[in-house]
Amino acid sequence: MAVNATANPLYRQVQIALTRKLAAGDWKPGEAIPSESALAHEFRVSIGTIRKAVDALVAGNILLRQQGRGTFVAMHTEDRTLFYFFHIARKDGGKELPVHELLSFSKARAESAEATRLDLGRGTPTLRMRNALKLGGRPVILDDIVVPAAMFPGLNEAIYRARDNTIYAFYQARYRINVIRISERLSAEIPPATVAAALAVPANAPVLAIRRVAYTYNNTPVEYRVSWLDTREHEYLSDLWKGDLRQ
């Protein structure tokens, strides 16, 4: 690898280069990236340096290593969604993926909060989706999703409804947008009447409001989502646990 004096160590320069290739779509989700020895040759660095660069991406769940097979671009499988992007479980501990039911799909323009979170100009065209999410057959979460229209060219209600995967898998498969990180802010609120009705919670009953921003490579925001969670039988899990502390 050409050593420019950017003060960044080699392994980080490699990490950045790999991220650039991922963002550019050179390697697609589910595919194997070149072997460590091939990358070492391509970048003209040692295998150890490649390993250290890949380590960082593996730790961020962007790449997956499999001994004997190769290193793969992580896909949005149901397991991954359940583990990394879905933080709601029954109070008795059980965790399952929700069944989605699309309530509405519309074109809109970014409001103030949305524009801020999505890093858009106010009034930029967006798409809005409202979904009821069922757990154990009953609606427990109501999702209001907003995405920049420009990132999802041609997306309409029929296409959205025909999706047979998790939402992020759909973004990934159809629009080559790979959500790799989310950030959420939570508060307790009395929901709007339409939300309370959809969740079948009593008027003036509290629900948990979850405001999420989803990011792809290079911290580019992709989606803003407000989720209303009925916490009578479910709760939100926050398990901050970096590193590998197994014993």
Next chain:
Amino acid sequence: MAVNATANPLYRQVQIALTRKLAAGDWKPGEAIPSESALAHEFRVSIGTIRKAVDALVAGNILLRQQGRGTFVAMHTEDRTLFYFFHIARKDGGKELPVHELLSFSKARAESAEATRLDLGRGTPTLRMRNALKLGGRPVILDDIVVPAAMFPGLNEAIYRARDNTIYAFYQARYRINVIRISERLSAEIPPATVAAALAVPANAPVLAIRRVAYTYNNTPVEYRVSWLDTREHEYLSDLWKGDLRQ
């Protein structure tokens, strides 16, 4: 290091051995552990293996490396608390450590939920502390803390009140109990009347209930805490972000 056929790779055996020493108090918070070359000699492994073992503990914020100085057992400084153990911020984004005010201190016995979370038998002696936490001069959080009495011998109200540090720094300095991980479950609730009064929220107004279990080494539970957060001007942050994705 004696190679036993436990199928665990060397670096993990070293990691476990290091954790054991930390749990036993061989190295105290703030102190440096032996240098990598000293550890390599002691365990009869290469420096690279030591580095890999230490890496895992550094990733878990249990150890801190400082080039040129050494590797140190992490202390519960205010910065660390703010960053890793305090997830509440103003809605405008500002984050500050709260001022604690002890409301009550009492001896009790573990109730059902507490016993489960703390891995105690029901009825085991505990200590209870109720604190009002002020942000910007106003009470925003009410904490109900329960700890096993046996882990904090001699702890009484006077000692607790005289603490001049964060609570986890106090556990660490006085009782050699090092909180290294927390797990939280959140729901939206109408708080008990005493809580609503302490927080000066209207009756029937929702607050965010945060149920936390704090753990020390080897996943031993140390503390069960229910926090009631007034989310009119503050919110809870959940930023799942493993690995090092800086660019």
Next chain:
DNA sequence: TTCGATTTGTTCGTATGTATT
């Protein structure tokens, strides 16, 4: 089924750079 090629995983060792004391 066996075997060999490929790929990641583990471990070792060495050299040099950078920060601290």
Next chain:
DNA sequence: TAATACATACGAACAAATCGA
């Protein structure tokens, strides 16, 4: 300045898992 400690980078060897011939 010198010694110490962690950080970076390289290379080599072997183990373990996978896969196809």
